[in-house]
Amino acid sequence: PADTPDTAQARPRSAPAPVTDVAKLCVCDLLVAQCDVNCCCDPDCSADDFSLFTTCSVPVVTGDSQLCSQKAAVYSLDVEANPPERIFKLIDQVNPSIFCIHATNYKQALYLKSSEIPTPENFDRLLDKFGGVGFSAEPESWNLDTDAQNPPDANETYRYEYGVPVQTEDAFLRLPSPVVSSWCSDANPAGFLVNQATKCIRSVSVEKCDSIQALSMLFYINSSILASVFQVNITVQSVVVQSQNGMRTLLNSSDVLRLPMVLDELCINAVLGVNYHITHTDTGEITEAAAAFVLGAISKEALSIEQSFEINFTQENTQPVPLSGNPGYVVGLPVRAGFRPQGYPFPAGFLSNKHSQLTILQSTSTQDCLAAQGARAPVLFGYNMISGCKLRITAAVKCQPLAQTLLDVLKGQSFPEYVASFGNSQAQDVLDWVPITQLHISEQMISNTLQSSCQIPVSLGIEVKWTKYGSLVNPQARIVNVTATITTTTLKQLPSGRERIIPVTSSVVFTDISSPAEPGYKAWPTINIKLPFDFFYPFV
Amino acid sequence: NNSSQLSSLPLQILLYVNGVYYIFYFLATLAMIIYKSQVFSYPDDFLAPDLAVLFLMAILEVPRLYLGFKGNLTEAEAPLGLSLGLTVGSVVLCVYLLLWQTYVLWADVLLNAVLLSAYGLESGLKVMAIAAFVS
Numbered sequence: 001p002a003d004t005p006d007t008a009q010a011r012p013r014s015a016p017a018p019v020t021d022v023a024k025l026c027v028c029d030l031l032v033a034q035c036d037v038n039c040c041c042d043p044d045c046s047a048d049d050f051s052l053f054t055t056c057s058v059p060v061v062t063g064d065s066q067l068c069s070q071k072a073a074v075y076s077l078d079v080e081a082n083p084p085e086r087i088f089k090l091i092d093q094v095n096p097s098i099f100c101i102h103a104t105n106y107k108q109a110l111y112l113k114s115s116e117i118p119t120p121e122n123f124d125r126l127l128d129k130f131g132g133v134g135f136s137a138e139p140e141s142w143n144l145d146t147d148a149q150n151p152p153d154a155n156e157t158y159r160y161e162y163g164v165p166v167q168t169e170d171a172f173l174r175l176p177s178p179v180v181s182s183w184c185s186d187a188n189p190a191g192f193l194v195n196q197a198t199k200c201i202r203s204v205s206v207e208k209c210d211s212i213q214a215l216s217m218l219f220y221i222n223s224s225i226l227a228s229v230f231q232v233n234i235t236v237q238s239v240v241v242q243s244q245n246g247m248r249t250l251l252n253s254s255d256v257l258r259l260p261m262v263l264d265e266l267c268i269n270a271v272l273g274v275n276y277h278i279t280h281t282d283t284g285e286i287t288e289a290a291a292a293f294v295l296g297a298i299s300k301e302a303l304s305i306e307q308s309f310e311i312n313f314t315q316e317n318t319q320p321v322p323l324s325g326n327p328g329y330v331v332g333l334p335v336r337a338g339f340r341p342q343g344y345p346f347p348a349g350f351l352s353n354k355h356s357q358l359t360i361l362q363s364t365s366t367q368d369c370l371a372a373q374g375a376r377a378p379v380l381f382g383y384n385m386i387s388g389c390k391l392r393i394t395a396a397v398k399c400q401p402l403a404q405t406l407l408d409v410l411k412g413q414s415f416p417e418y419v420a421s422f423g424n425s426q427a428q429d430v431l432d433w434v435p436i437t438q439l440h441i442s443e444q445m446i447s448n449t450l451q452s453s454c455q456i457p458v459s460l461g462i463e464v465k466w467t468k469y470g471s472l473v474n475p476q477a478r479i480v481n482v483t484a485t486i487t488t489t490t491l492k493q494l495p496s497g498r499e500r501i502i503p504v505t506s507s508v509v510f511t512d513i514s515s516p517a518e519p520g521y522k523a524w525p526t527i528n529i530k531l532p533f534d535f536f537y538p539f540v
Numbered sequence: 541n542n543s544s545q546l547s548s549l550p551l552q553i554l555l556y557v558n559g560v561y562y563i564f565y566f567l568a569t570l571a572m573i574i575y576k577s578q579v580f581s582y583p584d585d586f587l588a589p590d591l592a593v594l595f596l597m598a599i600l601e602v603p604r605l606y607l608g609f610k611g612n613l614t615e616a617e618a619p620l621g622l623s624l625g626l627t628v629g630s631v632v633l634c635v636y637l638l639l640w641q642t643y644v645l646w647a648d649v650l651l652n653a654v655l656l657s658a659y660g661l662e663s664g665l666k667v668m669a670i671a672a673f674v675s
């Protein structure tokens with residue numbers, strides 16, 4: 001009788017029945033229809049194969065050893081016989097303990113639980129239970145759909161901690177990001193104090209562009225963030241329009257909400273990027289939220305666009321400075337430096353780090369000092385660097401301007417005066433900044449040189465002394481001392497027509513001057529001995 | 541004066557020993573159920589009936605022994621008959637713990653076998669005592 005396809009599908013598939021006969025179980029039988037080496041229980045092996053084995057990798061196959069009496073299959077090789085042969089014995093193994101299992105009426109007791117086979121009926125339930133990142137008995141707390149969320153109490157102060165999702169009225173502040181593949185998933189919440197930047201691809205179509213929510217500005221500033229006593233609305237900080245060829249223009253009026261619409265077979269005002277800036281207090285309450293948009297146009301042929309999202313958290317009343325470590329310096333991050341105008345040091349440029357960084361001359365391919373003016377590399381913590389260039393001098397070169405030019409080449413336009421001691425030193429903390437000591441060394445100390453002879457700087461050596469600070473298991477790098485040494489040499493007058501090439505070098509060296517760790521107790525342990533309250537009862 | 545005394549001395553001794561042994565049996569079986577629940581996989585719907593049977597047996601044992609003592613000492617056949625009826629219930633529960641428990645350990649087999657033989661001997665002596673009282 002022919003098996004109709006319907007009945008074949010309707011019959012539920014089940015896992016194959018477990019093998020429980022010890023004589024038929026073979027753990028080392030891995031190759032199908034081939035003899036496994038040293039596997040004495042393999043049914044595919046013939047007597048000739050057994051004679052070639054050295055040992056039996058599986059000597060005994062038993063069931064659960066807690067049973068009082070059970071069958072055991074014992075395999076061994078008789079090496080005395082010629083040729084060696086395999087011995088198979090089925091014996092009864094007895095467990096002498098008084099707590100051995102005599103009988104059990106619970107079938108699954110001694111076997112592993114077999115898992116449910118997915119069927120069309122239970123597939124959704126199994127997917128909910130096992131389809132997430134982790135298995136949990138309760139539904140995930142970040143479930144954004146119709147489960148009733150407890151409406152938050154409006155009078156409650158919302159203090160956020162690091163990593164906690166930023167809550168809004170209906171759910172969480174979303175930062176669309178790619179999950180598994182590059183397609184945007186809107187279910188990624190933004191964590192407090194977690195600065196993130198993500199890029200993902202969204203599928204679009206020009207005809208439906210005004211109905212796709214994720215392309216409209218409203219989608220991103222719609223909900224207000226729950227913070228402290230009141231709710232913080234997300235304001236529009238700036239709107240930049242990107243044209244088809246990539247040129248971006250900043251719009252003057254940023255309070256007009258631009259919604260996507262179809263114009264001339266293009267979809268304009270589609271959101272290509274959002275940059276959230278959240279301001280918070282030092283106790284974890286959010287005070288302000290602003291979003292900067294990049295809008296663009298989607299052409300008819302485009303099936304997908306790339307959107308980029310970023311979120312930054314800034315503490316109020318501070319300038320946002322990119323940290324080079326928290327608190328100790330992280331190897332590879334730039335050394336923070338600054339100036340001290342009128343009273344307290346502050347880094348003269350915050351978001352653009354061109355003006356107050358400790359920089360070093362960057363070697364160029366031409367190796368010409370005068371042409372290399374302007375190319376500088378930031379000094380990264382922990383990386384010793386050396387760079388240089390060659391200076392060609394002729395007889396006609398004047399000394400003083402040359403010395404000044406070389407000093408500019410070596411030190412850069414604005415050589416800082418202070419270096420941050422820790423990676424997260426704030427500008428207000430004066431004691432956290434280390435002054436740069438400047439030394440001048442003259443190469444030639446010959447007394448017969450005239451005082452007025454010209455000294456030109458030929459090398460700058462920055463030595464940064466740092467120490468390990470804090471606990472032994474998590475030491476933080478702390479800069480203790482920075483010394484910039486300029487070495488000068490005399491410039492001898494050249495006969496006219498001759499040229500000379502002087503090498504100019506600059507280097508940065510990081511020296512670890514940590515002292516060995518000292519053990520210490522936070523507080524000496526004390527012994528509290530007190531007499532009981534009523535020790536002298538009858539007398540007092 | 542032995543001829544005028546109908547109470548059965550062996551039955552009395554056996555009832556007394558049974559009482560002492562039952563206390564030991566109850567504590568040992570409870571401890572073993574706790575041990576089994578820790579060492580083996582013992583889901584709640586299998587643990588509940590086993591514990592229920594054990595506690596039911598303990599509840600039955602008290603009146604059973606009391607009626608046995610009273611009936612034997614007062615030479616009355618009614619309490620002794622009632623005790624015999626309760627013994628039947630206890631035997632059934634004991635057989636459950638011997639055969640149909642979720643995990644039957646070797647120690648379980650020993651304890652229950654001893655208890656069953658005590659019940660059997662007791663029942664025989666009770667029947668003889670009832671026959672002696674009635675006639």
